[in-house]
Amino acid sequence: YIWPNPRLDKQESLRWDQDGWNGGPFASFLTPCNRFDFGSDPNSLGTGRSNAADWIRSAYHDMATHNVEDGTGGLDASIRFFEEQHRPENAGNGFLNTMIFLTHDASSYASLADILTLAALSAIEHCGGPKIAYRAGRVDALEPNAPGVPEPQDSVESHIANFARQGFTQEEMIGLVACGHTFGGVQHTAFSDIVPDLGDPNDLDSNAPFDSTFVSFDNKIATEFLDGTTANPLIVGSNDTTNSDKRIFVSDGNVTMKAFAESPNHFASTCATLFARMLDTVPRGVQLTEVINPLSVKPHGFKLLYMADGLLNLTGEVRLWDVQENPARSVHLVWSNSDGSASEENISHLTHTADMVGSALGGRVTSAWYKFPRSFITLNSISKFHFIIDEGDGSAPRIEDQDGHGFVVQDSVVWSSTSCAPSLGTARMDIAVSIHTLLL
Numbered sequence: 001y002i003w004p005n006p007r008l009d010k011q012e013s014l015r016w017d018q019d020g021w022n023g024g025p026f027a028s029f030l031t032p033c034n035r036f037d038f039g040s041d042p043n044s045l046g047t048g049r050s051n052a053a054d055w056i057r058s059a060y061h062d063m064a065t066h067n068v069e070d071g072t073g074g075l076d077a078s079i080r081f082f083e084e085q086h087r088p089e090n091a092g093n094g095f096l097n098t099m100i101f102l103t104h105d106a107s108s109y110a111s112l113a114d115i116l117t118l119a120a121l122s123a124i125e126h127c128g129g130p131k132i133a134y135r136a137g138r139v140d141a142l143e144p145n146a147p148g149v150p151e152p153q154d155s156v157e158s159h160i161a162n163f164a165r166q167g168f169t170q171e172e173m174i175g176l177v178a179c180g181h182t183f184g185g186v187q188h189t190a191f192s193d194i195v196p197d198l199g200d201p202n203d204l205d206s207n208a209p210f211d212s213t214f215v216s217f218d219n220k221i222a223t224e225f226l227d228g229t230t231a232n233p234l235i236v237g238s239n240d241t242t243n244s245d246k247r248i249f250v251s252d253g254n255v256t257m258k259a260f261a262e263s264p265n266h267f268a269s270t271c272a273t274l275f276a277r278m279l280d281t282v283p284r285g286v287q288l289t290e291v292i293n294p295l296s297v298k299p300h301g302f303k304l305l306y307m308a309d310g311l312l313n314l315t316g317e318v319r320l321w322d323v324q325e326n327p328a329r330s331v332h333l334v335w336s337n338s339d340g341s342a343s344e345e346n347i348s349h350l351t352h353t354a355d356m357v358g359s360a361l362g363g364r365v366t367s368a369w370y371k372f373p374r375s376f377i378t379l380n381s382i383s384k385f386h387f388i389i390d391e392g393d394g395s396a397p398r399i400e401d402q403d404g405h406g407f408v409v410q411d412s413v414v415w416s417s418t419s420c421a422p423s424l425g426t427a428r429m430d431i432a433v434s435i436h437t438l439l440l
């Protein structure tokens with residue numbers, strides 16, 4: 001897409017500015033990956049649970065009400081409703097915990113369902129999982145969905161039928177359960193008939209993990225199942241009635257699980273596809289955007305403020321995506337006046353310090369940020385700008401102008417610096433209108 005687009009700019013930022021400079025709302029609560037903010041440990045660690053697992057399970061349970069036949073249910077944040085959270089199929093406090101984190105991040109640009117999707121996606125990517133395609137545009141449900149989340153005591157036939165109703169084949173069911181259960185475990189507090197009270201003062205929920213690396217993504221859910229070392233409470237639980245993972249994993253003669261165990265890459269790529277399908281399962285009629293890819297050069301927080309005597313202050317920063325630190329790099333912003341003309345003075349060098357670095361995908365991709373030397377520049381008028389980036393390595397400087405579109409802004413109607421908040425609860429908002437606009 002072409003910048004500016006307020007909705008997609010916000011969504012792109014939520015999706016790609018995960019950590020570091022201008023980092024989004026999720027990564028700090030996933031660092032480290034065994035961080036859990038609702039446990040007994042004041043350091044939010046080591047309770048056996050994790051925010052990451054809660055967010056992933058919440059996204060699945062929100063989606064699992066989908067009915068491909070009539071188009072109802074799906075990822076629509078209906079899990080926020082008290083009634084839905086308190087059904088037996090949604091046992092545990094992970095859903096409430098998740099909503100406490102996420103509710104205030106929803107806005108007119110990103111629904112709570114999009115935020116839940118982004119939280120689950122960030123948890124998977126941040127904690128060792130594969131990159132997942134993200135589309136925006138989910139719509140929040142206005143009431144609870146019909147029940148339908150699978151439960152451990154259900155038969156394998158009923159699980160196959162249940163996943164078919166959600167839109168997944170038997171093979172995809174095996175995959176999605178394995179992909180989800182590479183994180184977290186079962187707690188005595190929520191499932192006392194499956195997990196005994198461990199009596200561990202550091203683990204008040206008595207969590208029994210699905211695999212030995214339950215705070216990070218890997219294929220141990222499959223390898224430990226096949227080599228017989230698994231302690232997964234839904235496989236080796238003392239009550240066979242609730243061993244649903246076992247019944248699901250063996251249901252195709254272990255073909256799917258063997259393929260996962262043999263190849264970590266195959267497991268990761270299958271999970272990337274299935275997680276994306278899960279997160280894109282929405283009620284019929286909801287139209288999702290194209291996959292949101294990162295802009296290679298992205299202005300952020302650009303704002304014009306009218307000062308006085310016809311002068312404007314321009315503030316903002318720019319992000320260079322997927323670049324390494326390079327002290328030799330120089331970045332310049334070049335702008336055109338409102339009539340399209342440009343003089344040689346219409347150029348500003350941008351500065352960068354070592355802390356102006358962001359990252360995504362658990363640090364696998366980094367970005368570098370640049371800003372105006374005094375955080376702003378002063379100009380008379382502006383209609384658009386572009387960037388000249390010189391890596392300082394002898395190669396030709398490159399022009400970044402969105403394939404000729406330029407980065408378009410309007411200076412006809414802007415905030416005025418005479419706006420003020422004279423006392424608590426009182427504000428005066430002044431708006432400056434260009435004389436040219438008035439004459440039109």
Ligand code: HEM
Nearest residue numbers: 053056057060092150151152176177180184185186187190
């Ligand atoms: C037949 C299907 C499934 C059944 C019967 C099932 C059952 C369970 C149960 C009983 C728990 C323990 C929850 C707790 O103690 O709080 C759990 C945890 C979890 N499930 Fe599933 N699950 C299924 C499918 C899935 C799928 C498809 C995903 C995601 C793709 C998923 C993700 C998770 C996660 C991340 C946890 C860990 C939560 C935590 O540690 O707090 N599950 N599941």
